[in-house]
Amino acid sequence: MATGIKDKVAIIGMGCTRFGERWESYAEDLAAEAFVECLEDAGIEKKEIQAAYIGTHIDEINVGKAAVPLGVALKLPYIPVTRTENYCATATEAFRAACYSVAAGVYDIVLALGVEKLKDTGYGGLPASVGMGVQQFMMSANMTAPGMFAQLATAYSAKWGISMDKIKDAMAHVSAKSHANGALNPKAHLRKAVTEEQIKAAPMIAYPLGLFDCCGVSDGAACAIITTPDIAKDLKKNQNIVNVKALAVSVSSGEEAIGNSWDGAHFVTTRIAATKAYEEAGIKDPREELSMCEVHDCFSITEMVTMEDLHISPKGGAYEDIMGGFYDLNGQIPCQVDGGLKCFGHPIGASGLRMMYAMYEQLLERVPEDRKVKNRRLGLTHNLGGMPHQNVAAIAILGID
């Protein structure tokens, strides 16, 4: 009988680069930068790492295929290195593989690293149509990520009878909050506070999403070293230790894209992954028990509906929570405490581990006073890879006891 991952592995070190338009750096440089911080934090030597899982999404303009380029970049000493890729859940998948390999008792100390170099395309937004697949290419709409996620808003408005003006107010609050949080964070990509009025007045990217409803396209890397709780206690005597409480992934079955039941106004996968994660972590009421979260706010509307799909806000009721400041830094469940994808940035293959880094530094009280979340005990991270109608949702819950 499977018993899940709860408290079977611990994180002993993490690293995260400054995210941003890192014109001076290759993916290899970014990976090394995060890796150095992580090793130092863990207090171990490179040779103690027995296996590594390395995630990167768009290899075409990045490091190329397989795990080999990154194994070479970090000079990992002939250990097993495996590349993971699952859209924006890529880093969480690397982390999950590392956790499971330790929990299985195969290895004692494993590295999970996510890295992405996006800013070598020559244009804004994500690279066009790479990795779409031959069939999709022939039949897909002339779409981009903002346009696909923007449709959540039109469908959400139709589903709940909430006017687009109200949705735009909530979306503006979501983005303003993330800008405020990002402005406090020296590693964040976008560090300027903006007002809700500025957000609503920005040029349209994909109706109804304006420029400030979209997250930063960034370069960056983040990583973690995972081990058993016993080794962690041995290495970190008399220190708080961050344990993994849950890891859950759900992948679309095709029902949303081509079936007849999906309303287009929520993430089926996120709802399922959240339920499973809470079960694994032993969380009965996430609204009362979670301390904070980092969700996949690739667009402000994504964050809005995700707060419902995580079973925190009531269905159709995210507007009230958002406008009431429930997810603000001083709210009940602060969300995007480091600025989120919106302002910390979104190097796709690194984002899952960056979110965990944000939870990790809060849980270990390593952030300055102005960024601190009160009553931090359990933090949730959530990635949504792909498009609303066809995606992978990945959730991790980290905690200290």
Added chain:
Amino acid sequence: MVGICSYGGYIPRYRLNRTAVYQAVGWMNPGNIANAKGEKAVANFDEDSITMAVAAGLEALAGMDRSMVEGIYFASTTMPYKERLNAGIVSTALGLNDHIRAADFSGSLKAGTSALLSALDGVEAKRLHNIVVAASECRLGKPASPQELIFGDAAAALVVGDHDVIAAFKGSYSITYDFADHYRGQSAKYDRQWEDRWIRDFGFDQFIPEVVSGLLNKFNLEIQDFTKVIYDCHYPAARKKLNKTLGIAAEADQSNFQAEIGQSGTAQSLVMLVNALEEAKAGDKLLVISFGSGCDALYFEVTEHITNKAKTRGISEYLVNKAELDNYTKYLIWRNILPGDAGLRSEEDVWTRWSALWRSRKTVLGLWGTKCKQCGTAQIPPQTVCVNAECGAIGDMEDYRFSDKTGHIASFTGDMLAASLNPPAIYGQIEFEGGGKMMFDLTDCNLDELATGMAVSMSFRRKYYDEKRDISGYFWKAVPMKEVA
């Protein structure tokens, strides 16, 4: 009895005001003021002669059993492919049988009537029973040329057969001359023409009467016997003179829609014929005359079946259902006359993987999906494993046509980031009546007209243009259905 069993027309949504064109480039050729009246129909950025032929063909085939069709003849001088059967693309898009005869007719502007005559001959010879004839044109005049003002984009389609004939074919007369009034060489993008006076006062003035008297003499008829004389001639003065010399009464002179559509090449006389059929009564005699390297004259007599003909949009509905293209430079960019910058994102390579297209030809060109034989769930693109979780049947699907289904917009957006010649790129999820859902581009609409729940019909369009290989790829898009007053 052999003749026309059904008809359909297609005029693209956008109309370009000729005065606006003249205001932009009239300074180069002030004499063009004579042609700067009315509007010309212009294909949308995602249309070409193939897509317009499909649109007209779908109209003509509406309510008919497509499995009865044994041939498809496509006429155009602006076919997108020099090698690759253009009629084959039209046929697959129309969802016709694989085992049919198909041919492209091109070269002269009378290719439309040549295709029609070949179809009539084939049916008369009892070799084939039902043939779709589609003529479609998208000719380009150089900026500031008279042709730029005169030409318009349009398509017409007819189903020729021997059952339920609405216009019986009584006979024809043809003349052929190497009269090069207009010509295009191997790789010419723009039409070239000789002096107007020669075309008008020598060409039209001589050949139209010549073919008319040839036909009248052959069948022992008078011009007054015809309810409508449908002849291609865009020179107003020449028309006036010909009407007078030939004795064509004002009410018998079928409009050539020069002020509303423009001269549409191979489609011209068939577009006029479709409009005449919309108004025709049993017993009417129709004379159809094309012009281009000679003339074809065809004589039809309308039968009592005309009253059974299901109402289609014909040409008349398109004269009402239109939108002004209030921007001449947009037209130039759409036609790739003016190289506009759609951004670096637009420069990614767009490969047509021919072996994959062959596998998916029914879906990509014909918008076929599948329907689960066990639970009846319709799904597109075609699936091997049934999407219905309760069912999950594997490999038990039958073909299911989506191109004729009405859809509804479930969600939509207008995307300024996507590379497009007509930003914002509008697309959304379409849910079909009868089941099935897919994300489609939306076209022939503006973002501010859209709402969730709105009904759409499916339209065959150019999906991409591959500049490197000078070819187009096709797929279907959704078009909001409009109520016509």
